[in-house]
Amino acid sequence: MTRSFPCRLAALAVAASLTACTGGAGEAGPAPVAPPPILAPADPAPLPVAPTRVLSQADAARLLGNKGVTLQWIDWNTRGSASVTQQAGVWHLRAAQAQAGGPGRLFMDGVVSEIGAGYFTFEGTIRIVDTPDAGRRCEARKSWHFAVTQNRPYYRLREFEWCDGLTDYVDIHF
Numbered sequence: 001m002t003r004s005f006p007c008r009l010a011a012l013a014v015a016a017s018l019t020a021c022t023g024g025a026g027e028a029g030p031a032p033v034a035p036p037p038i039l040a041p042a043d044p045a046p047l048p049v050a051p052t053r054v055l056s057q058a059d060a061a062r063l064l065g066n067k068g069v070t071l072q073w074i075d076w077n078t079r080g081s082a083s084v085t086q087q088a089g090v091w092h093l094r095a096a097q098a099q100a101g102g103p104g105r106l107f108m109d110g111v112v113s114e115i116g117a118g119y120f121t122f123e124g125t126i127r128i129v130d131t132p133d134a135g136r137r138c139e140a141r142k143s144w145h146f147a148v149t150q151n152r153p154y155y156r157l158r159e160f161e162w163c164d165g166l167t168d169y170v171d172i173h174f
Helices: 005-021 057-064
Strands: 069-071 081-087 090-098 105-116 119-129 137-147 154-157 170-173
Touching: 057 105, 057 119, 069 090, 069 105, 119 154
Parallel strands: none
Antiparallel strands: 069 170, 081 090, 090 105, 105 119, 119 137, 137 154, 154 170
């Protein structure tokens, strides 16, 4: 039987403490040594993710062939990159846009849980930093809904004021 690493550390610490505390009768041995703390991993293992539900092949093709991401505070005309990959039936979306010559940034990272006619659902993190004002930082990890409205050539995040009351237009173009 093999023990996990933290169990071996704890067993070694207990053995060291017992050895340090044993002395002759009436002799005070050295002070016991506390076992080293067991540290939690920096990032817990990801939970299993269900395969992406594809209800619209046309929208799946648009998302796979997307033409980038924009946040209106950074730039409407110069798009950032958006990458959609598939692994074991799960669609992953990672996107970023950086302000030219400035500190503004948009970042998205997560999975697409469902793709339907004119929409997709994204489970992950959206982060907006230093735009439209220096020092602004908005970040949330949750379920987000993107949809096409008024026949526009992009999916727009449908939660506009999710952070601090400012209206953020995050668009994935196709």
